[in-house]
Structure formats: structure tokens, C-alpha cells
Amino acid sequence: MNERDVLITEVALRDGSHAIAHSYKVDQVVRVTKALDEANVPYIEVSHGDGLGGSSLQYGLSTTNEFELIEAAVHTCKQSKIAVLLLPGIGTVKELKVAADLGVKMARIATHVTEADVSKQHISKSKELGLETVGFLMMSHMVPVEKLVEQALLMESYGADVVYMVDSAGAFLPHEVKQRIAALRQALSVEIGFHAHNNLSLAMANTLVAIEEGATRIDGSVRCLGAGAGNTQTEVLVGVLERLNIKTGIDFYKMMDLAEDIVAPILHTPQEITRGSLILGYAGVYSSFLLHANRAAKKWNVDARDILVELGKQRVVGGQEDMIQDVASKIAKERAVLLKGE
Numbered sequence: 001m002n003e004r005d006v007l008i009t010e011v012a013l014r015d016g017s018h019a020i021a022h023s024y025k026v027d028q029v030v031r032v033t034k035a036l037d038e039a040n041v042p043y044i045e046v047s048h049g050d051g052l053g054g055s056s057l058q059y060g061l062s063t064t065n066e067f068e069l070i071e072a073a074v075h076t077c078k079q080s081k082i083a084v085l086l087l088p089g090i091g092t093v094k095e096l097k098v099a100a101d102l103g104v105k106m107a108r109i110a111t112h113v114t115e116a117d118v119s120k121q122h123i124s125k126s127k128e129l130g131l132e133t134v135g136f137l138m139m140s141h142m143v144p145v146e147k148l149v150e151q152a153l154l155m156e157s158y159g160a161d162v163v164y165m166v167d168s169a170g171a172f173l174p175h176e177v178k179q180r181i182a183a184l185r186q187a188l189s190v191e192i193g194f195h196a197h198n199n200l201s202l203a204m205a206n207t208l209v210a211i212e213e214g215a216t217r218i219d220g221s222v223r224c225l226g227a228g229a230g231n232t233q234t235e236v237l238v239g240v241l242e243r244l245n246i247k248t249g250i251d252f253y254k255m256m257d258l259a260e261d262i263v264a265p266i267l268h269t270p271q272e273i274t275r276g277s278l279i280l281g282y283a284g285v286y287s288s289f290l291l292h293a294n295r296a297a298k299k300w301n302v303d304a305r306d307i308l309v310e311l312g313k314q315r316v317v318g319g320q321e322d323m324i325q326d327v328a329s330k331i332a333k334e335r336a337v338l339l340k341g342e
């Protein structure tokens, strides 16, 4: 009998790093990992929020070297496998090798949804190192279904064992997830995964739709400890899937207890859908834009939400942060013209 219908990857020790300014310490990682391992969670991702090599002035310095955290997590686990995230360009194959030497079992190679081709070398290296390898297509809401399928097929052709559709901005609506996961399931031979963000309060609904359409790899963050409003809340997902008779193999009560007793005290503020995360989901813009938009809003005396909505319409991607000032000044000028005309 198969112990699990769906394999869950717990991402609080990686995606959650964004929410606590990359401040994880070894003792916190050990406590969380031990409890997740005892709850029988199959995969636990540990890295800087932006993946291996992310610790920098640009992405935020880690309080503790991520390899110390990874090593501690590996040594703590009796059954769970430790995973790492790697964004080519931020991390390199050198860091992947260090992670593999430390005992990591799975690597997730992440690219923007239109840039799967940059993952080729890293997916090959990961396979060569004997790691289970996942292709992770970020900001998937930005492209039509056909493009998503094309990029997923590329990752499959490079040797990925699993390909994830990643809702980085928490922007997907359930019918969009349904259509895309169904198309991926039809086109690909490998397993399909789904990673949600809860900015529109749809992470759980979207995750259930993804599972219905054939996704078998699902990400969650305990207590919603992930970027923005967090991810699909793992302990809730485990309970919901149990009610649906979908086996995760994870101990529901142990997940609830570790969420409350071990993870909640780590949060800097409770994870909730704030004005900021809600507008990111609504506009379909990645969370790194929020801080810059708030600064530009102050400078030009405009509403940061108007800036983000406009950036969403212009389909900006990471690296185009310079457009924020242009958009803010344009909104300010348009408003001045309107006021003059009144």
C-alpha cells in the first residue's frame, strides 16, 4: 500500500526566511526540523529565501551561514529528506556540490517562467550529483498555458524528475490553476508540483484544485511562514487532505503542535494578509517590489497600490525595479494634469 498520495515539501525554513529577514539560527532550524521529521514530513527545504548563495546586500544577509543550517538539518533528520533551492545566477553549481556533500537529497532549480533554458546546466549537475531534481517555474501566472507547458517540457528534457508551477505572487485564480495543471499533466511524463502563495487567500483552494488535476508534489509552510502572506498552511493542508482521504503520511496532531509551540514563537509578526501582500496578489507582482514601491510612493506623493497595479499591467519581472520610479512619476504627473484641469 502506498503510504502517501501526495508528497509535501515544507518550505518554512526557506520561503519563510524572507518573512523573518533571513535570521534563522541553528537552534531554531534544529527544533523545527526535528519536529517535522517526527511528524513524518517527507521533504524539508532549507536555504536562504532566495536560494543557495542568496545571502548578499541585494537579497538580504543571512544571520547564519546557510550551509551551517543545512548541515544541522541533515544531521537532525531520521527520515525526512533535506532539499535546497537554487536560482541559477544567484547560486552556482559549486554551492550545489557543497549541499550534496552535506547530505542534501533534493535540489529545486528555479527560474523565471520564461527562462527555463538557464536551468539546463544546473539540472544536469544536480542529477550528476545523484540528487532528486525539481524544475521550479516561478511567476507562472505571467504566461499563457502554452508557454508554461513549453518551458516545463524544457525542464523535463534537461532531466528534471518533477516540474513545479510556482505562483510566486499569489496571483492565480482557481480556474487558472485548473487549466494549467491539467495541461501540464497531459504534456509531461514527470510528476507535477504546485507552490502557492496566499496573498489572495486562495492558496488552499488553488492547491486542492492542483491536486484534483493531478499534481502530486505540493509545497506548504507551517503557520504560513513564507514570503508575503505565506504559502498553503501545511498543518491545515494535512488536516484537509485527511478529510478528503488523500494520504500525506504526515501526523496531523504533531503538525498542529509544532506549528503552535515551535514555529509561532519564531515569527516576527503573525502571518496575515496585509494591505501589502493583498495588493501584490491582486497586481500579480513579485514581493520584492513592495518595499521599492512604498519608497517611490512617498517620494512622488502617490499611492503605492497604484504603482504596483500599473507595474502588474506592464508585466514587470525581477530586475526591472528601475521602472518603479518611472511609473510613480508618471502617475504623479497625470494627477497634476487632472488637478489643473479641475
Ligand SMILES: CC[C@H](O)CC(=O)C(=O)O
Pocket (backbone or CB within 6 Å): 015, 049, 050, 051, 110, 138, 139, 166, 167, 168, 169, 195, 227
Ligand atoms: C526568490 C525565490 C523565491 O522566493 C522562490 C519562491 O518560493 C517563489 O517564487 O515563490
Ligand SMILES: [Mn+2]
Pocket (backbone or CB within 6 Å): 015, 168, 195, 197, 226, 227
Ligand atoms: Mn514562494
